[in-house]
Amino acid sequence: MNGALLVQTWRWQAVKLAIVALCAVGWGWLLPLFYAQFSDSIRTLAAQNPLFQQLSNFGSGSLLTLPGTVTLGTEHPIAIALLGVFAIGMGAVAVAGERQRGTLEVLLARPIPRRGLVMTLTVALFGLIAVVIAAMLAGMTLGAATQGVFDQLNVSRLPLVWVNGFLLWAAFGTFAIAASVSFDRSGPAIGLSLAYLMVNYFLEILGTFVPGARWAQEYSLFHHFQPTEILTGSADPLDFVLLLAVAVIPVVYALVVFPRRDLPAPG
């Protein structure tokens, strides 16, 4: 770990972080609003029409309860875009981007072990993900309070939701870092990381809309992000363990592979 590198990395991301965190608060605030305003109507429609019933449940989420709405909101493409800014956007260019720009030479000319570089960038990424998820949950809490549904939100369990969400996005982020140390250019690293995210999302969607393909959800990381279960007190610790393992494996890969890589002069 290198303190100067960590601080500078965060400094470079500060403006982006402020904007994304603000958007996350806003998005989080909207979720209880949707729930408060539309859940009764949707419940009525869902009772009348099986299609609405199907559409009101997405992934592990549901518009019919506040915890379900929280889940739905945090798996929504907008939330994915906000968190992907850092998990994919920053993770995939963390090393490959420096290499592509040529600044990795200057960086590695300092007494920084390559493993130290990987660890520092990973910690920096974790910090950013943690802040964005916290901002989103803060927005939800604020929204629940302003919409008068605060009593339906088990606030004491929100830290666990934060941990669960953090582990999910840490898993995507570390995959992006592993891709980043494997390529000399950002393009392939971003492409591979996005593909990984999309495949996971696709498996979750597939299982939602095609009952026969529900087994596929088990293979999606999104399926192990369970705010509803956490907020209702029925969380499975195995989801946490699995996400943790999936987050750690790419870090181990990067720590092993990056120091062994040859870094020829940029072309």
Place this chain on the structure above:
Amino acid sequence: MTAPHQDSHPDAGAPSPGQAEAALPPDSRAASPPEPAIRTERLTKRYGRVPALNALTLDVQQGEIFGFLGPNGAGKSTTIRTLLGFLHPTDGRASVLGLDVATQSVEIRRRTGYLPGGIALYDSLTGMGALDYLAELQGRPPVRRAELADRLQLSATVLRRRVRDYSRGMRQKIGVIQALQHDPELAILDEPTEGLDPLMQQAFYAILLDLRREGRTVFFSSHILSEVERVCDRVAIIRAGQLMALQHIDELLARRKRKVALRWRGGTPDLSAIPGLADVTVHRDQVRATLQGAMAPFIRAIASPSLEDLTIEPASLEEAFLEFYADGDDNPAEVAG
């Protein structure tokens, strides 16, 4: 193939640290052999089957300015990157400041300053911000920064501007400062004068000479032969990953062929017995030839009242360099000093 051989350095002037070692009595040399600043032993780097560096063996003595010459793709940057741990040698070994490049590269980089060829900097930072950041990462105070900025004419106003607004020359100046600001024991500089104007090149050479005076070692790659000739104590010439020559500059120059032109009054004497004279062409009273080797026997042999004019072109490193690249085969290596 030219067999490797060891020559003594003919320079009678102030000894460089490498020469000073050679001047020590044999006993004291045996008692405390100074550690070379850089040592490579059959250092080899291959990319698949393609050899980028082929059994490179050389020593760079502490306190010398060492020039590393070769055209693009010869293996200069591969050597440097292997010394700094960016590349892993396929075979052979290397040490920098007595530290193994394979296992102690972090410590090597702590004590070394490195200027990459065509340096890239963080565009969003100011010049001063970039230098501060890199000094902080280096973990050593930038004790030489002010002096270097002054000598390279980088004012405080310029350093407050963002790197993205800098010209190539200004970026290169920042590159030089970041490599030397923490006063490293060894500076490894890849094409250091690229982008510097002639005035700044002079300032840079003066910096290098001061570093040597203070006992620092400088290893720099270049294809600008005049600068190598001007500041280096020794030079290695590399071609296709192989060491072609490793010699003191003046020794290398002394071995080069010089073009000579002579004009005689009343007929040309027999020049066939003059040692080192070749390629003789006679046109009326004019003689043109090439001369290799010591000058004194030649001067003695041609000394005559009928000699009307004599022109000897100075030996240049460029010719020496071109000679090593003239023949097609990759014959290593003339090694001296």
